[in-house]
Amino acid sequence: MIAEYGHFALILALALALMQAIIPQIGAFAGNRLWMSTVRPLVAAQTLFVLISFGCLIFLFLNDDFSVRYVAENSNTLLPDRYKISAVWGAHEGSLLLWVFILALWSSAVSIFSANLPAHLVARVLAVMGFISVGFYFFLLFTSNPFDRSLPFFPSEGADLNPLLQDVGLIFHPPMLYMGYVGLSVAFSFSIAALLSGDTDSAWARWVRPWTLVSWIFLTLGISLGSWWAYYELGWGGWWFWDPVENASFMPWLVCTALIHSLSATEKRGVFRSWTLLLAIIAFSLSLLGTFLVRSGVLTSVHAFASDPTRGVFILTFLVIVIGGSLLLFALKGPTKNAPSGFSDLSKEMFILINNLLLMSLTVVILLGTLYPLIADVLGWGKISVGPPYFNLFFVPLTLLLAILMPIGSVLRWKRSTTVSVRHYFNGPLVCSIFLGGLFPFFYEGYEPIAAVTVMVALWIIFITLRDVWRKSAQTSRSVLHGLIRLNASYYGMVVAHIGVAICIIGVGLTSTYSVQRDIRMEPGDQVNVAGYQFKFVAIGPFKGPNYIADQAEIAVTRDDSAVAVLYPQKRRYLASGQTMTEASIDSGIFRDLYVALGEPLKGEAWALRVYVKPFVIWIWLGSAFIALGALIALLDRRYRINRRKAVHA
Amino acid sequence: MAGVTQNDKTHMVQLVYRLKLFLPLLIFIIVAVFLVVALGRDPNAMPSALLDRSVPEFSLRVLGDEDRYVGQEIFLGEPSLLNVWATWCFSCRIEHSYLLKLSSQGVRIVGLNYKDNGKKAKNWLLEMKDPYALSIIDNIGRFAMNLGVFGAPETYLIDGMGIIRYKHVGVIDDRIWYDHLLPVWESIK
Structure with a gap:
C-alpha cells in the first residue's frame, strides 16, 4: 500500500500546486487580499504532501519492495542501507521527485522568510514557483512515475544500483546540485514577479541577492563534489571532463556568478536593471535546460541514464512555455530606463560589466560546445562531439583575462576612480x-x-x-x-x-x-619510480565487500627510503549486475596526491597499473x-537580516 | 515644435531599446528549434563513428572450434546481428531467451564472446541453448574496442556487405526489436 500512498500524496501535491499557481496570482492582479493570503497555507500543504511522497519512496527502497518497478531497477537486497537511500535519486524518476521536493522546500523557505515583503509580491513569487512545480508534477505522474508497480510478475531480486553511483560522494552530490539548480528558481520567480507588477527598482535586487547567494553556495559545493567524485571514483585521475552533464551544471553556475555581481551594481547604483532581470531568467533557464539535456538523452554521456523521447518532448514543451514565456514577458515589460547615474571607464560598474560579458562569453562557449553534436547532427554533419581541446582553447584565455581583471574591479570605487x-x-x-x-x-x-x-x-x-x-x-x-x-x-x-x-x-x-602518469605492468615484488616516489607492488589478493568481490592490491610508497603511504586499490565485480569497477586508492596531501588504480589482469600474477603523482590537485x-565560504560570509551581512525592521523602503 | 521632435526622439530611443529586449527571445527560439529537431532522432543509435562503415578488421578464434580463425568474411553474403555477450553479464542472461526466439525465426546472429572464460561460455551455451551461428572469442577486447563497444550486451546490425547499419546498447526485447531493429533489418534484408 505504501507505493499507493506515495502516488496519492503526489497527486494531492499536484492539485495543491495548481491552486498555488493560480489563486494567488489572480489575487495579485485583482488586488484581492484574501486570495493572495492563500499562498502560504498552500505552499505548506504542498510541501507536506510531497514530503510524504518522498518518504514513501525511501521506505519502499529500505524495504526492498521489488513489485515497484523503479525500486527493482535500482536497488538490491545486498545494497547497504545508505546506498538504498541514495538509490532513491540514483535514476530518472527518483531524481525528478527529489527535484520537485527541493522546489517545495525552497518555496517554503521563501514563504517563511518573506514576512517583510509586500503581500502582492510574495503571492506572485510563490505562484510562479507553484507553476514550475505543476510542470514537474505532471512530468512525474504522466511520464516517469516512480511508484509504478510491475504486477503481477515482479522480480524477486532487484537489478542493483549502478556501481558507479555506489559511493559516499554520490549520496550528497545530487541533492547539493539540485539545491543549487532549484534555488535559482527563486531569483527567477522574483524576476517574473517584478516584470508582472512593473516594479523593477533596486529594492528588488536587495531581496533577490541573499537567495541567489544561497543557491550559488549549493551550486559551487555540488559541482565541486561532483568533480571530486569523478576524480577518485572513475579511476582516470581526471577531475573535469567537459562532459555534457558537467557542462549542464557549470553553465548555471557561471550565469549565477554573473548575476551575483550585477545584482550588487543594481542594488547599490540602480544600473543594469533589465540585464539583471535577464540574467535571473537565463540562470534558471539553463538549470532547466540542464535537466532537459541530462534527462532527455539528446546528448549521450556517461551520466545520461534516461533516454526516452516522450519524456524529452514533455520537458521540451515545458521548457518552451517557461523560458519562452518569461523571455517574451521580459521583451514586453522589461524596463527600458536605467537610473540616471552614469559611470566612467574606470569604475566598479564598468568592471562588473566586463566581468558579466566574460562570464556570459564563457557560458556561450560551453553552450555551443555542449550542443555542437546536436547542431552537427541536425545539419547533417554526422554525429561529432567537440572535446576538451575546444573547451580549453577558449576557456583558458577567457578565464585568465577574467582572473586578471577581477582584483582590479574589486578595489575600484563606484561611479569613478581616477587613474592617479x-x-x-x-x-x-x-x-x-x-x-x-x-x-x-x-x-x-x-x-x-x-x-x-x-x-x-x-x-x-x-x-x-x-x-x-x-x-x-x-x-x-x-x-x-x-x-x-x-x-x-x-x-x-x-x-x-x-x-x-x-x-x-x-x-x-x-x-x-x-602531473605525472605512468601505465605499467607490474607483478608482486616489482617497483617503479614515479616523480621521485617509489611504488612497490607488495601483493594482490581477494577481498569481499557487502555486495561485491574484488581483487585488492597492496602498494607501498616510499620516498628517499622513508615510508609515505600504503595504498589499496581494488578491482571490483558487483554480484548483482556483474559489472566490474575500478576503485582507485589515493593518498591526499596539500602539495601532492598519490593515486593508484588497478587496470586489467595480465598473464600470471601481473596486472596493468595506473600510477599518478598529482601536485596541488586538492587545491x-x-x-x-x-x-562557497565567501558567499556564506556575505550572506551574514546586516543588510540581508530577515528580521530587519521594515525592509521595504525602496 | 522643437519639444515634439525631442519627444519623438526619446520615443525612438525607447523603441529601439525595447526591440533589443526581444533579442534573448529570438536566440532562444533558434536553440529550441534545434532541440526539437534533434529530439526526433535516436541519440543512442550510433554514437561511434562506425555507422555505415565496414566492420573493423579482425582475426579471432571461434568458440567451440578454437583452432579456427575467422575474419570479416563471416559477415559477407547475408545480413547478421552481431551480439556482444559474456557469462559475467547479468543482462545477457535476460536477453538470451529473446535471441533464441530471433534465431528460430531465421535471424542470423553472430556472437562476440567478450572478455570471458571459454569453459564457462561453452557451458552457458550448452545449458541455455545456442542462438548463435557462431561465436567469436575476444578475450582482450581489442576487436570490441575497435568496434566501439561500451559493455555487454550490445547488438550491431550488419548488412550482407559487412557494413554496420545500426547499433543498440542494452538488452533487446520485443519493444526494442519492433521499434528500432526490425525496420533497419527489413531494409537490409
Missing part, C-alpha cells in the same frame, strides 16, 4: 607577483612557463585583495584592528571568495602542468570551498 589614485594599488602587487611567480617553477623539475603564469595570476589576485583589506581598515579607522571589525560581511565574503578563485587557479594550473576543491 588607483595606480599605486597595483604597482607593488604587479612587481611582487611577476617576480615570485617567475621564480616558482625553479623549485620544480623542469621550468614550465604555464606554471609561472599560473602562480603570477594567483598571487596578483591575493596581493591586491589583501592590500585592499589593509588599506580599507587602516584608512577609515583609528587602528587597523578597529578598521577590520568595521568592514562589513559582504566585503569579507568577496575577499574570501576571490582568494578562493586564486587557490583554484593554482590547483588547476599546477596539476595540469606537473582545486579547497579553492571551491573558499568560494
